[in-house]
Amino acid sequence: MRASKLFARTLREAPAEAEVASHQLLLRAAYIRKLMAGVYTWLPLGLRTLRRVEAIIREEMDASGAQELRMPIVLPAEPWKITGRWQTYGQEMFKLKDRHDRELGLGPTQEEVVTPLVAGEFGSYRDLPVNLYQIEWKYRDELRPRFGLLRGREFLMKDAYSFDRDVDGLRSSYRTMFEAYERVFGRCGLDYRIVEADPGSIGGDVNHEFMALAAVGEDLFVSCENGDYAADVEAAQASTPEPAPPGDREEMVEIFTPGRPGIQDVAELLGRPAPDLLKCMLYDAGGRTVAVLVPGDREVNQNKVARALWPAPVRLFDDADFAAHGFVKGYVGPQKMSEDALVLADRSVRGGANWVTGANRIDHHVTGANVERDFRVDRWEDVMRVNEGDSCPRCGGRLHIGRSIVVGHIYQLGTRYSKPLKATFVDEDGTEQPYQMGCYGIGLSRIVAAAAEQFNDEAGLRWPKALAPYDAVVIPTNMDQAAVVETAERLYGELAELDIDAVIDDREVTAGVKFADADLIGYPVQIVVGKRSLQSGTADLKVRSTGQRSHAPLAQAARAAVDLLAGAP
């Protein structure tokens, strides 16, 4: 490709709205252009990088025995209503109506399509297992799309779906995909971690996320200093301290705490540490009031609450809820909860006694509140958000919280979709059984962004060679000298013969502009030919990722570039 023809106009500066390096650099280096919030056009350079990711994934999926198909993007609403996701996705799913007023959605994922499809084709245990995948654009109407490709509303995803006869089969299919994922992310050159994760609205039980480490990542994960535990912060658990031996039970006393609705305020007023206070958060779960209890120094993990109460949709009380149910915001306590409310306490609450908590009356709290005597707990669950420094649930080691970008997510769904969609096969014993399903996603456009986040410096992108749009660039520095141009063109031709996908920067611009663009775009190998090259009979070579510079005789320069590329990360 000739740079003079390439549809790629690099920018000296990124638009102000680009806050993170990947977004800035992918814009500046002419990989992507914004069409509207969270929706991007992929320019030729960007598309080439995306296609390289796609080729890696396709190879590994095919090698794992998965079969590629292609499902529609525009989908009928009916099966989504059956599984309940028409409602749970809510506004996050793009919805529309066709000219006959039929409700449609743009696919955010495709369980509702693939499950009936497989049930229609494969009806016997003999047909199983089968694993189907596609690589297609997906849609989520994110409330706040941002960070360029990291949180987009249109994104390219590989989604695979396995169908097994039983749980053992599902585990085996899951393991196969797990290993294929390790190969995919390894080949992409990403620094990543595999963590246990929260299933979110997909549902199901066991699931793992593949997280590319990145300081700007929005996805927090917890990992043990001893390396034996890693989990998405939404799913992470910490070990619960042993309950203290029961001590004296104080009497419960109401105290005056004027204008102090916050935990910290009350703790200060009473001169007591925050862990002595009991935080009582109110939620609405499909119409039912739920009081969630955690120690005063901790946060409720709403995802854990939602999982505990699934499939009821869970939301925090708003002002109208407080008014409707007669609770006083900032002064809520679990005492005298009505029979139809649910009191859900974190397991760590079990060890405490003589709690300070709200008195359900403005400007008042109580001290000496105790479980059973003063308030009931209907269910004990893990509903707490893990903090930096908590104890590992495996070994008791110290837990750290890190930031990352989720690039892959795999789920053991079980019968979460096959049951409601009545997707069954006839087993060996003649009985009808729902498929045991797994689903497996990879965000291709996110991989590109994550790689750009991990591999850059002040000059631009430093792609691992597996993801670069071209392998090399040939830079003639003096376009006005015929001998320089001829030599560069000859080298460019030789690279093509050696199967190296190269760009020749034949633009009539200064050498400085060419060097800057080569660094910005991130060609793995640069080959520079100028006046001095002709005098010395050598070309200058540079490996972008390491900055390593070398020379090679002009006649061997193409071969030298091949060797440098082979040795590059």
Added chain:
Amino acid sequence: MRASKLFARTLREAPAEAEVASHQLLLRAAYIRKLMAGVYTWLPLGLRTLRRVEAIIREEMDASGAQELRMPIVLPAEPWKITGRWQTYGQEMFKLKDRHDRELGLGPTQEEVVTPLVAGEFGSYRDLPVNLYQIEWKYRDELRPRFGLLRGREFLMKDAYSFDRDVDGLRSSYRTMFEAYERVFGRCGLDYRIVEADPGSIGGDVNHEFMALAAVGEDLFVSCENGDYAADVEAAQASTPEPAPPGDREEMVEIFTPGRPGIQDVAELLGRPAPDLLKCMLYDAGGRTVAVLVPGDREVNQNKVARALWPAPVRLFDDADFAAHGFVKGYVGPQKMSEDALVLADRSVRGGANWVTGANRIDHHVTGANVERDFRVDRWEDVMRVNEGDSCPRCGGRLHIGRSIVVGHIYQLGTRYSKPLKATFVDEDGTEQPYQMGCYGIGLSRIVAAAAEQFNDEAGLRWPKALAPYDAVVIPTNMDQAAVVETAERLYGELAELDIDAVIDDREVTAGVKFADADLIGYPVQIVVGKRSLQSGTADLKVRSTGQRSHAPLAQAARAAVDLLAGAP
């Protein structure tokens, strides 16, 4: 690929709603499955065929110098409103709103995206020409989706857009694409014709359609028996007979024609041929009444009327229009048309005199109506539909009407989009000029359907080898005989080494079922191994497209298959 694993369950019968061969066979052979009207899932076999078409197109586009990018599917409404297509597409464009109530559409084509994109990147004449393409799913909410992939609501399209400095450049870019299209359709093996076409709602001037011949095609085209003229029926012209020498002008007389609103009825009543009658059709063009005149034996071509009146939206009068404007349906004549109405006559009307036409009064016509004396004509245009047997506009030869499937359409758009979207570049003389644009579409999913229409027989699909999902199938007929299975497996391995993409039909089903499926799916070469093969030491081979059968020694069977494939269409 092993047939025992392949996600492909063939059907003995197609669903009743599948009316045409391509639809029936693509369903029966497990290439596609319907999700809803006009929207299909591509199963592994179908996707492989689609990808082969895609690879051919990508190669030819790249070879022509076009650059691939990828534009979004979900598009903001604003630029579509500027070009007017938000309205002209109307219900045919899928429309939706995002969570912030912003109007969006699903792209039916992408001029409104690519034009501002290029204007934002390439601002100088030095940057031109540039030709950008993508291969992506497109959306049209067809009123009556039917014939499977032939008229779908979601379809895969290659769309390219060229940007030139001037009309000469546009013509050159157009010519380059024209030739690339000939190579694409040639390589796909299609029997096709290139015809002059109507631009439809895309607009612009010169344009051509590439039409795959098919008896079930919905796209009619006209061609001259002498081969010097071919055009889409919507665009086709016929030569207009020379005006007869002016004869005597009869007087205009009103006559009583009770209950005879039709041309044929009146002609019979008066004993005069239909061409003596003047048909006067009323249209609404953006609020203005337009009377269109053609001889009584001809039909009005509404597309031609729409082009003549562009950009006003044109529709036939409905009952309310007749009532509102005081016209009597079935008895309309051009006499006494009000000043603000437009009278548009086909050029062939010029040669006639003493017309019989409506009297604008129920149950009455007039005879002896003459242009100028009795009614005015504001514009003479070609607005007539061409009939079988009309005269060629080039040579006067006889015109035929044929049926086809449009698989490609290329347009010289000129400044149709660059002007309203203010997409300009700075020319050599420092002036700002709008780009001269061309656009170039290929329907990939339609190519698959058109090929299935052209290449089938009662047993199934007979793909040209360029489009088959696999090159060959190896059929062991006796799965219970280890030697048969071993031999077949060895052959399957040898084919892989020879770079032949083969399927081995290792299913535990009868030989008859395997033969039927092999014919139905349409593998170009079949290699059969059975008990008799082991006795005779030979394999049976069959070329699907020709039915040609042969034998080869087992040791040479793989090589024989390669040779047969090379010789197959």
